[in-house]
Amino acid sequence: MACILSVGEILWDVFPEAEHLGGAAFNFAAHAVRLGHEVFFISAVGEDERGRRALRRARELGLSTRFIRIVEGAPTGYVTVNLDPAGVPSFVIHRPAAYDLARLEPAELAELAARRPQWIYYGTLYQMHDGARRLTLTLLEALPAARRLYDVNLRKDSYTPDLVRDLLGRASVVKLNEGEMEALAAMLGLPAAVEPFSRALAERHRLEAVCVTLGPAGCSLLVGGEFVTAPGYSVQVADTVGSGDAFAAALVHGLSADWGIARVADFANRVGALVASREGGTPLWSVDEALALGAARP
Numbered sequence: 001m002a003c004i005l006s007v008g009e010i011l012w013d014v015f016p017e018a019e020h021l022g023g024a025a026f027n028f029a030a031h032a033v034r035l036g037h038e039v040f041f042i043s044a045v046g047e048d049e050r051g052r053r054a055l056r057r058a059r060e061l062g063l064s065t066r067f068i069r070i071v072e073g074a075p076t077g078y079v080t081v082n083l084d085p086a087g088v089p090s091f092v093i094h095r096p097a098a099y100d101l102a103r104l105e106p107a108e109l110a111e112l113a114a115r116r117p118q119w120i121y122y123g124t125l126y127q128m129h130d131g132a133r134r135l136t137l138t139l140l141e142a143l144p145a146a147r148r149l150y151d152v153n154l155r156k157d158s159y160t161p162d163l164v165r166d167l168l169g170r171a172s173v174v175k176l177n178e179g180e181m182e183a184l185a186a187m188l189g190l191p192a193a194v195e196p197f198s199r200a201l202a203e204r205h206r207l208e209a210v211c212v213t214l215g216p217a218g219c220s221l222l223v224g225g226e227f228v229t230a231p232g233y234s235v236q237v238a239d240t241v242g243s244g245d246a247f248a249a250a251l252v253h254g255l256s257a258d259w260g261i262a263r264v265a266d267f268a269n270r271v272g273a274l275v276a277s278r279e280g281g282t283p284l285w286s287v288d289e290a291l292a293l294g295a296a297r298p
Contacts, residue, residue: 002118002256007042008126009099011077020280021057027245027281030061035253044069044102050076074098100129120146125158152176175211198222221265230265233273242281247272
């Protein structure tokens with residue numbers, strides 16, 4: 001199994017009836033742990049009740065809290081989540097937040113480097129804060145041998161074209177959804193159809209792989225010169241919060257194992273669908289459950 005670093009936001013998804021711990025980077029880390037990987041999550045929480053609950057929940061999910069800093073003067077992050085009738089969320093992100101103030105001491109960076117991580121995960125929202133972006137760049141520069149998964153995750157008012165271009169240029173694998181593909185195609189002057197877009201993006205940024213999630217229709221995956229589309233799995237959707245992050249963890253899992261491209265895409269679809277069938281961004285699930293999903297297609 002791989003050693004994986006995930007850097008980014010840890011926050012509470014505040015639904016009308018409940019709160020679930022989440023944040024794309026945190027969700028990804030928790031799902032990667034569930035797949036058996038050694039994962040180190042780098043972030044921060046506030047010195048408050050939500051922060052204490054966040055650390056407790058992280059440990060319950062089997063995730064090390066070694067590099068989750070407790071900071072004074074900023075609240076633990078949270079977002080307000082509203083779901084449409086199909087379970088698709090919209091978010092209101094409340095900032096500043098403690099995760100913006102995460103940092104690593106030199107000894108901690110050396111400790112992580114000694115683990116020789118195979119992957120570093122990062123997204124876009126986190127990088128909008130200057131200090132958070134410097135932390136991410138420090139990790140990327142200190143660990144040049146690690147493969148980099150950039151999970152685009154565009155959120156309203158939480159990205160700029162220059163930032164996205166820079167993060168693309170530092171990636172080895174890019175994962176994004178269909179709406180984000182359309183945004184990047186317009187932003188970068190690339191074709192808007194999935195396969196030509198994937199090939200053009202990979203060529204421009206010398207990417208190892210490009211994955212576009214297509215909602216209930218499944219996903220596409222380009223690895224090297226090989227392109228596949230994999231149909232999705234029909235499930236009763238509870239909410240889609242965290243399903244893309246689980247998909248990303250499954251994508252890394254398959255790429256790390258050097259599976260065939262079609263198997264990687266199918267497995268990621270299974271895991272994403274399974275998580276969408278349960279409430280919250282980090283519900284409990286097993287690989288056996290993902291593999292047992294029926295062949296019913298949307």
